[in-house]
Amino acid sequence: MMGYWWRFFARERASASPAARPTAAVRQPSVSKREESTNGTVTGDEIEERFCRFILNMPDSTSDAAQLAREQSILLRLKEQCDSGRFDVRTLPRMPTVLPQLMRAMKSDKLNGAQLADLIRRDPVLVGEVMRVTGSVAYRTAHPVGSLQHAVVLLGQLGLRHVVSVYVMKPILMASAGASGQIVGQRLWDHAERCAHAAVYLSKGQCDPFEAQLAGLVGYTGLGAVARLLDKELGQALPACSSAFINGCARIATQLSVQAGRHWELPAVVLDALIEHADGDAGRMALPMSRTLHVAQRLAMFQLLSEQGLLDGEAGYADERVTAFPEQLLARCQQDLRQNFAEP
Template identity: 35%
Template sequence: MLNRLLRRLQGRPAPALTAAASDEDVAAAVEEALPVGAEAMPDADVAATLVSPQELADLFVRHLLGTAPDEPAVDGLADDILDRLDAQTQRLDVARLPRLPALVPQLLAVLRRDDVDANAIAALLARDPTLAGDVVRVANSAHYRRGAAVGNLPQAVNTIGSDGLRYVVLTTVMRPILQADPSHQAAHAGARLAAQSETRTWLCGTLARGVCDAGEVQLASVIASTGTAALMRMMPRPLMAQAAADINFGTRFLALASELSTRAAAHWRLDETLRNALQAMPRNGDDAGALARVLARADRLSMLHALHDTGDAPRLATSENLDERAQDRRLLASIPVTSEPVAA
């Protein structure tokens, strides 16, 4: 799907990139999070196509909206659509945006404690049958299951552990919010957004080890998708898909989404550090602290993961440094497969 556009990126001079994880602590966490015994980077990854942050945003938004690779850019359309989206976001009452159920903060608070047993956590999970079912399903996935099938909630809680539970809780409650539009084209876009959000949330939990609070950065990750989901419902999807053919559309679209997510987080009175991370995410987390850099790095990697998963795109990379590319590839390879693949 992305072949023609990506061919145009081949052979370009390598742009100077600002790595979101340039902080030494974040970089060390990446190395520690990589799977033990991971294989060396194959030659195909050495020759990966280098993309700038703007190009990555452009490619991902095209993928998200289902823009055809040969879609012609229409003069003025992207600016017109973006101006309309900007105007609508300014008028939007963020109180109308779907928010996470009240059960979620309770679970996150419990998971921060060391003195709560699996039965107490299972009792909380049991209040939401969908969530409870997802926890058992994930515990039985290939990533977690090590023996006999997991048949009850306390056993599933012990199998997954606190880190896995945080991920399952946040992504399960967010998935229906991101996939709320029932139209055929919108359903595909919603599924792609949910998949990227889940990948980013997993990566946040991994990258946060020893650097920042994993629960806080994973919460930021799921909230980061609320603005994108809201934007995608403001205009007809075919029109936005056509506008995304313009190379300047993706970056501004994601910046608008970030602004909207930040406003929502402020309305919900979430922590200032979390709000700053959401605001800094389109800028790769520059000058906004460790949590922001972890969120931005996870966002960039989750976009790469979405594009790699299309199966018809050449390998992409966002760093000229081969060691960093190897880290990225090994980290992406560690993402668990706990749900069905998203259709391209």
């Protein structure tokens, strides 16, 4: 059943117009594709740095002393704006008020189609998405879908979870980088849907697949906020930046993702995973959700970067948290990502 859903959403992506996928048309960042290690592997830190450079469109540089000093000054100002909850979460895109209630309701087997429809009816945008999906070719039935309740029953809980998470979260992520960040927002979404897909794939026997999917979707939300803050701070993109600067931006982004999760009232297990991720020590991750999220993020980064020609798609992993998962499971998940997301 899960495979059917991802095939359905793959058809949705394939039918999107070129205008809806700006990343294919924009200039790629001039990030040098470094030689992989002599044993054909890349570390988790290398993957994350290349990923953050791609999202923020910041070329690599062996910055001189003056440039490094400027970078440190910028990072200090960003930390002053974000540390200890100083970041104004009201600047984040709005999470539909009904969504936390709906997420809790969908974990219960006691609610019927009519009760779920009553919750969904409180948000006209969500109503429109549910009706649109059930009116698509994939749901063509002998009788037209005549009501929201009928649509909810037709989707079932699994289908409804995907509609809610994907079609509600996408505009939030697309808007997270601000009005001038369309490219950043699209790239964040491209990673988020790959990460959510991998998180669901890896969640079996580890954690709830819907919560894993949600964690995958929101895990790097803070990077969009960092892009917006940099745009405001600098007024223009840096011509190039050091690895230390990229790593500093990534650390700030993980903290902002936690603040966003609290602001959006995400489920506690998802928020706890974001907090462990923000702590920065993958080796000490105790929660199954945290471990699943970490591996899903790395696999999704690997997939997206290889699609963009910024990473050798045949390279292996030198990341203890990733390689702690069964090798065959990682290989199957990576192959599944390629089949669902690699450009034809």
